[in-house]
Amino acid sequence: MLALQAGGEPMYEALRYDRVRVLEGQAWRLLSAHAVHLGWAHCLMNAGGLALCAALGAGQRSARAWAAAITALALGVGALLMVASPATRDYAGLSGVLYGLFIWVLAPRAWRGDRWAWIGLLAVVARLGWQLVQGPAGMHSAWMGGEVMVEAHLYGALCAVALCLGQETWPRWRQA
Template identity: 40%
Template sequence: MIIDRWFEDRRAALACMTTALLIGALSLGGESLTELLRYDRSAIFAGQWWRALSGHLVHASVGHTLLNVAGLVLIALLFPEPLPLWRWAWRLLILSLGISALMLWRLPELGWYVGLSGTLHGLFVLGFWWLFRQGDKLAPLLLIVLIGKLVWEHFNGPITSNEALVGVPVLVEAHSYGALCAVIYLALARLGARLSAPRTNTGDI
């Protein structure tokens, strides 16, 4: 089983742990720091561009924080991809900024947003792709589960228990945007790999 490869290379676990520690450190700043860093539409248009990234690293409650940290742990266990830390950071950056860009474009009524759940959905898609490339039979099943979850949320709204744990309404659009950004990321990475094939053909993304 692919999860056994976690014991061969710990870089995925290190990357997830680093992200979790950053999220935990930011949570110690309390509500005032959260308000300073959260995605805020009017503040972003006023020039506070960092919120498009930092908004995904702060959370509404302890339960919200723990839920997303648990998501990071699950990613580390399911997808022990041997990525250098800089490439993990690059993925976080691209997915988070992509989600924020889509929220600015598609959700003008959204005043503010916090949480990593959208980015996590994107990371799951990237993980499924890596599993598929490894020939793991678990990948298609996991992808079907994720698609089913997104479809359910689109038509029925968020899972009630999750919303109660988070403490604020769950923005299901962020989940779909995260998955979409991951698909675009993969498509562009594949295109870049093909264009640079005469020079290198590592396939790393």
């Protein structure tokens, strides 16, 4: 992400989610949009979130599992932007994927009874709920250099739930 950010505006323009260009066949933008950012503040904030998430999930899953989860979340958020948010013309940033990663990391630990994981998971869900009801804080948009896409956060969270269900990391509600 940092290297791509150093590439400046040309890198951003080549990789950001652009609905028209995706519809014209540039499908890679569904994935690449999550690696470019609106500016350095946005990039560093997301890099910090990724580092925190990696620290919380250290030793839980393999590098291959992380790569698969990040890819699945990025493609899921991109696809949901296309299908569920047709008015969204462009998007960049890792925050939608990050919301998903935090849930993907914390949910299995929470189900095993880790109190701190429950607190973290509830904090992520509460923040998302707050954003959906109140909208993003205006200062965040000004600081980042663009609008916060709360929908992407929701889509990342929903994709993480699907990942967790698919990986059977959620508790079994019924025993056979």
